[in-house]
Amino acid sequence: MSLSQLQPLHQRLTDELRTRITSGVWPEGFRIPSEAELCREFDASRGTVRQALSALRGEGLILGGRGKQPVAGRAALSQPFTTFMSFTEWAGSIGKTPGQQTREIARRPASPEVAAQLGITAGEPVVEVLRLRLLGDAPAMVERTSFVLDVGRLLFDFDTDSGSIFSFLKSQGVDLSRARHTIDAVAAEGLDVELLGVERGAPLLRERRLTSSAAGQPIEYSDDRYIPGLTNFTIENTSEHRANLVRVPTTA
Structure with missing residues (x-):
């Protein structure tokens, strides 16, 4: 899958990974693919992948990192x-x-x-x-x-x-x-x-x-x-x- 034609790329990647978590494709506790795996899947640079992962950590949708295996968090989004x-x-x-x-x-x-x-x-x-x-x-x-x-x-x-x-x-x-x-x-x-x-x-x-x-x-x-x-x-x-x-x- 290639997102290179979409701008801004890091936001598109963030949205795609968020959807995987909130839809249950990546359930709570699911091991997040490595940065290298995501770079290959989305034809993206390591900096772009890191920016997307950082955004999702800020939302509480990705847990771990810094020596701990990153996993999907609980998809508890705010209600309309x-x-x-x-x-x-x-x-x-x-x-x-x-x-x-x-x-x-x-x-x-x-x-x-x-x-x-x-x-x-x-x-x-x-x-x-x-x-x-x-x-x-x-x-x-x-x-x-x-x-x-x-x-x-x-x-x-x-x-x-x-x-x-x-x-x-x-x-x-x-x-x-x-x-x-x-x-x-x-x-x-x-x-x-x-x-x-x-x-x-x-x-x-x-x-x-x-x-x-x-x-x-x-x-x-x-x-x-x-x-x-x-x-x-x-x-x-x-x-x-x-x-x-x-x-x-x-x-x-």
Whole structure:
């Protein structure tokens, strides 16, 4: 195979080797061919091959080197923004059937916490949604979401048991462009115990999310509580690259 006619060559080589790892052609732990073997296969110089391998080491897709046999790393790539934001899209991307049971949708006064996050005055009206999210038939997460009123009122014309709220809002022209995620652990209590079928005090993985428009106007604040045996969040970083936040399933 010759890539000599493609420019820049090192980037084309990087893309080809990345694809082999992320597609599973080179699974985790696979011995990476030597520099000499790659030079012959791609009709490339040793400097070009080294540049491509260095880039993939920076991404965490190649491990070892400097006396250790280089091997393929785990192909955990960051999720697209829409997939990370939408439980429905994420579930589909891992081969699971997403589900939701709406327990409540109501207009009510914003609590002090919600008001602080959304940049409004406590007591101003917001639209709150409480849903149980499912992976297949298994409870996975309790979703408590508060929307500013002019956005949330759109949900009264939407069947919130039918699928992704975010997808619906985007179809209505709502600008959902930015999000800040805070992840920690909390103990199950109250309604979480009932909906998730866990014991009181059991650990839950909590993701609090503030979603804003491209201009930075707060739109939605959510407190999502996951059963940690069904999902977790992985951060991969290197000295050369910013961290990628990835939501991954922990069961087959």
